[in-house]
Amino acid sequence: MDKAVIAETYIIGCFASFQTEKDGIVQLPSVGTFESFCDALTVWINKPHVANRRLIGSKILYQNNTCTTEARVDSFIKKCLLSAENAEVIHGFVEEVPPLSSFVDANFYFIIRENFYKGSRQTSSKETIVIGAISDFRKKLAAFIPFTGAGHEREEKIDTNDKGSKHAKSTVVPYQIGFTEESGNSWITLNTPERESETEKSYIEWLQTTLLRKLVNWSSEKKLRTSVTSLRLVPVDRYNELYNTLKDKYGRKFVEIWPEKTDPQKFVYEDVAIATYLLIIWEMQRKEQKSETLQSFVDLGCGNGLLVHILQSEGHPGLGLDVRKRSIWDLYGKETKLKAKSIRPSAESIFPDFDWLIGNHSDELTPWIPVIAARSSYKCSYFVLPCCHFDFNHKFSQKEANESNYRSYLNFVQKVGEVCGFSVQEDTLRIPSTKRVCFIGKTRNYQPEEMDLIDDRIANYIRLRSTLSSVPENTEDNPPKRLKTDEVWAEGFTPRSSVEKARNCRSVDVGTVNHIVRTVFDTLLNSEDCETRHLEGGRVWRKGGKKSLGDIVKLFDQDVLKQLKSECGGLQTLLRNHNSVFNVSGGAVQLRDLTLDEPYSKHSKLAKRDKSRHFKTLQCWFHHHHPDGCPRTAATCHFAHGEMDTRKENPINDT
16 A cells, blocks of 8 residues: 555544544643643644753644635545645755644644654654644644654664653654633643553653643743744754764863863853854855855854864864963864954954854954954854843943843844844854854845945944944044944953953952851751751751752842952852852752762762862861761761861862
8 A cells, every 4th residue: 555545544543533532531720721722732843842852853844724614634634645745845844833823713734743853863753743623613633643653664763771762752652632621621631542562651651741731831821932942043953963973073072181170061062062053054055155165264252262173173264263372272283273362343353264253152252243244354254142241342231121131132232233234143052051042144135335335334333332432423524434444443442351360269258258158058057948867876967958049149238249249250159169068059059968978960070079189188067067067977078077187288179
């Protein structure tokens, strides 16, 4: 039998069975409306990765909601499958599904979706999504029916050694999601068939517990984002493939040899992700331009230089500039071109021989990246990932009404690109950072012969925003000075110092540090949720409770907090610097539990230290300050219980 016929028969049969079989129904009460349920369902269709963490994302390969007068779902499914196969769009890319609440008048909606799983192996699964009515509008069902079992080969391989993968990747079970409303009460329902295999049972359990509850929670939200917000400008399957390749090629290597003080788990994989994104953007640009020449680049404010190293190692000629050299630069080799240089926006700081400018957390250079790109050449593009809020020559402080400080700054950076004549695109990266929104200026919205006019517009915009400039507005007697001929593009611009300012607890008054540590300790020890540990010999040790960082912040005056922010990075940094006393994780603080065999996470500095080298070189804080003493004996504690217990060689400082 033809595969298309098998698929057609299987899908129609699955959808029909959901209207009669009731044994596998699980339901949860919902406070949302039918419209909010439709929006929640749209989220699950467009971005299943927000619920299933084993997925990197999905693609909508085909969708049809135009047949609003079709009376029978079976004939509608036949037409859609035939249309998808004949048009061969099943292998292409179609825009995401709009909010389903806007299509309440359609009898049926047909979607083909492909889900992509995380990991180095390219695994994916296709499924049809059929939305149709049972008897009336308020009882519409959404049936999710995998192509596996419908005459198509199984595309995903189950990793039998990984329980989580086994659950997530076994998407061979059809299921139906519905909304019911009766007597003022409403429920979201899940209908699944009976299955024998443990793998399929596990996936059904995940649907009934995790997914169903997610849908209920989403339905209760008033402003639910149904559109995909991250990796919108790149194919998610290509991103997954390349990211895993680069992670294996560069990630693990540099995590092991990382000489910087920063956390390699964050900074290494963040740069791997950014490199992945840029390489795909550049691949797409070459296809658009029908060019085989790899793009060149300059990374302004390159920091540790790893992004430059990866991009150059992948064949792109480039250069990294930063105000000071990092120790890791020597590990890259001569092929990676990095230079310690201070950038001051002027006619001397343009790069006409390069195709792209990169501003990755480039601080005071961030708003200047589009300007420098605009003046470097008509074909120069840019990528900028804003972090710290800087205007052209001062700190940015122009908060917009009903917007956060961060969103206000993003709007400003986008505006700069538009003033510079770029068609600015916004995207959100998937990196281990709270600042993940980036902007790309790849094309211009003006012709080359209009560059002088754009120069005038840019110069005037900078003059108006530069608070230190006393130059009057442009008149016939005072025309704007074009950036091309200006020596310096804004008065008062201050580049970063080439000497890194020390930001640690040593620069904070000792009395202030001791007061903060003792206050937080007493608060945790005396909290209502204080836990106790029963030790050998009948001893009882109070571990204390758990407090959010927000609650801890309220314990101190604003003057103290401002001092900490300027000197050592803030209260959270100070507490983390006292790692032997506090465990700061997930936005909460608690006391370090020394009753555990390994009280430190594998990524913490104390866990990574050579314990034989540093054993007994620091005093035990709990031994001296906790009313119950240290839960460990002097023989088993890694810290010294008194001066007589202290080793004098190779001392280390906990702060």
